[in-house]
Each structure stands twice: as C-alpha cells, then as structure tokens.
Amino acid sequence: MTKARIAIVVSGLLIGGLAPALAAPPHAVLLTQESRIGFVTKQMGVPVEGQFRKFEAQIALDAKRPDGGSVAMQIDTGSATLGAPQADAELPTAAWFDVAHHPRASFQSESIRHLGGGKLEVTGTLTIKGRARPLVVPVTIAPGEGMKSVASGSFTVQRLEFRIGDGDWSDVSMVADAVQVRFRLTLTGLAAP
C-alpha cells in the first residue's frame, strides 16, 4: 500500500468515525428488494417500460430537518432491462449504456428542500455515460409497512444529453428523446418528515 493510499484510508476512517459525532443526519437504509427504479421510453409513440434491477444508495436524512441531508445513488447500467431478450442484448452496447466503459450511473444530491406535506425537492447531479447534468427530483415520502418509509417520484431526462441511443438510434421520431424515470424506494431508519 502506498503512503497516499494509506492517507486516504486513514482520512476516510477519521471522517467516517467523526461524522456521527458531528451530529450528522441519521443514515437510512435502502431495501433494494422492495424498491424499483423504472423508466418509460416511447418507441414510435408506443410507451415501453423498463427497469434497473441493481442499484444502491447512501441516504443521510434527518426527517425533522431534511435540508441538511444528502442522497447518493449508484445504478448498475448493465442491470437495465426492457423485458425483451433482443432489446436487453442491445442495452449494454456502446450505442446505449456502454456498460463496458460506464458500468454505473450515479446521482449525488447537492441540496434538499423541504416543501412540506411529505414532499422534498432534491437538487443534484445525474451522471450517465460519464456525462453529468443538473437534475431536480421531486420526492414524496410516505410511511410504509412497520418502520419503513417509501420515497417515490418521477422525473424526465433527455436521453441524448447522455448520448443514450447514439448513432442510428439518435432519431427521436423512432425513440423519443424524453425518458420518464419512476422510482419507488423503500427505506428503513427514516421517519416521514
């Protein structure tokens, strides 16, 4: 291990250890098995639904004071499916998600606004295929079963901003530019705000 690496690991441990002591927001845990990140594309006017099967999140959020919290998500681009084998074979290719070079898409929040009534507005950066774009995500948090909470919402991305469906597929009369992303995340350790 190089000195630089040791320094990173040590500082990581220090920050990780110190964070709770500095009264950081409590961490919520994402229950991936009970969560879904889906998307709807339009192919020649026909809505076609897909989803990402694998993703994870780090969520630090104080239900009473969400403004100081943060949300980070990583989505495995190789886990995207449209439910049809032929389409699923295409999604990892360079024209679409280019999984070989960009195995993960990510979202990192910069600020969280509490709009009241269980609604949040999360502003941050969405990165897909190495291209980062600002994104505002409306989130509704509702109590789930037991101690669980459900965070849900939807937003629209323009696929060509991330060069998803490049080359022959960049014709938006074939596959619309706008892709609606719908999520429903089940969390524990988070009381409804």
Next chain:
Amino acid sequence: MQADPSSYAPLAASASAAVRDRYDGVAIALHWLLALLLTATFCVGLVMTDLSLTPARLKLYNWHKWAGVTILVLSVLRLTWRLSHRPPPLPVAVEAAMSPLRKTIFASTHRLLYVLFLAVPLAGWAYTSAAGYPVVWFGVLPLPDFVPVDKVLADALRLLHVACAFTLAAMVLLHVLATFKHQLVDRDGLMWRMWPSPRRRQAR
C-alpha cells in the same frame, strides 16, 4: 372506362351475365385495396422477424401493426357491406358446371377468408398487447389492450397469429389459383365480375 351497358357487344345470355353481373364499386374497391394491403402486410411480417434490432426493424414492426389494424377496420366495413349488399349470383353456366364439392369449397373458402381477415389482425393485436407493446395506430392513436401483459399468453397468441396468417395466405393462394383456372382453363370471364373496370368479354 365508364360502366355503360350499351357498350357491351351482344352476347349469349350466360356469357353476358358473367360480364354484366358485376360486384358494386364499393365491393370492388375494398377487394383490391385489401388484396394489396394483405399481401404487403404479410410480406413485411415474413421479413421483419429475421431482422436484428435496428431502427428499420422497429419501423417495419410498427408499419405492420398499423397496416394490420387498418386491415381490421376495412374488413369490418367490407363484411358489413357484403352482408347488406347481395353479391351478384354466379352466372348460370358457371354454376351449372360446378360439382357440389366445388360449390362447397367455393362457399367455405370465401367464408374462411372473411373469418381470417378479422382473426389475423385481432390475434396480432392481442399478441403485441400481451407482449407489453400496445399498438399506437400511426403513432397517434393508442389502442386499448384487451388482454393482460403475460409472457405465456403472448407466446400462444403469436402462434395463433402466425398460424392464422399462413392459413389466410393459403386461402388467398387457392382463391387466386381458382381465378386463373376460371380465366385460363374455363375461359368463363368470371374474373371480370371483380375487375376494377368493366370489360368486353374476350372472343374465344
């Protein structure tokens, strides 16, 4: 050419019946329009399934579906027209020359054709709905799904659609062969009943 009965040459009674007793204009227009649409849609269907996933494949699939729904609508119109407008009776000479078996084949082929005009597009529509790809007619009008999204059901409906389509193709082939037989072997001019413009019967 104008449909002017006075333009016909004087003919033997049975032969003139074959020429004069034609289908009406709407029946003839629908017959040829659907002949064209059915042939084109069947050919697109044969080709599209072997293509790799490219925009061209997506286009062909959607055009196939749009054409299929158009065929369904036109076929309903055609059936309604057929039931409310009696087709011309077979010329006496032609009918007299047909054996009872051929009469049965004649009637049942036409009935089966109409059943398949409706069954093939309906099965295709149900198949694509079950597969999770609803039809949006000409990319504008979303059609309802009358079956749930279900993989097993989709596979069964695909088989039904394909089987009905090939049966329809076989019936159309039989229909065309019978026309050739009447035109080239029997030389009874039966085909002119459905020809887009009235013709003088060819001299023997």
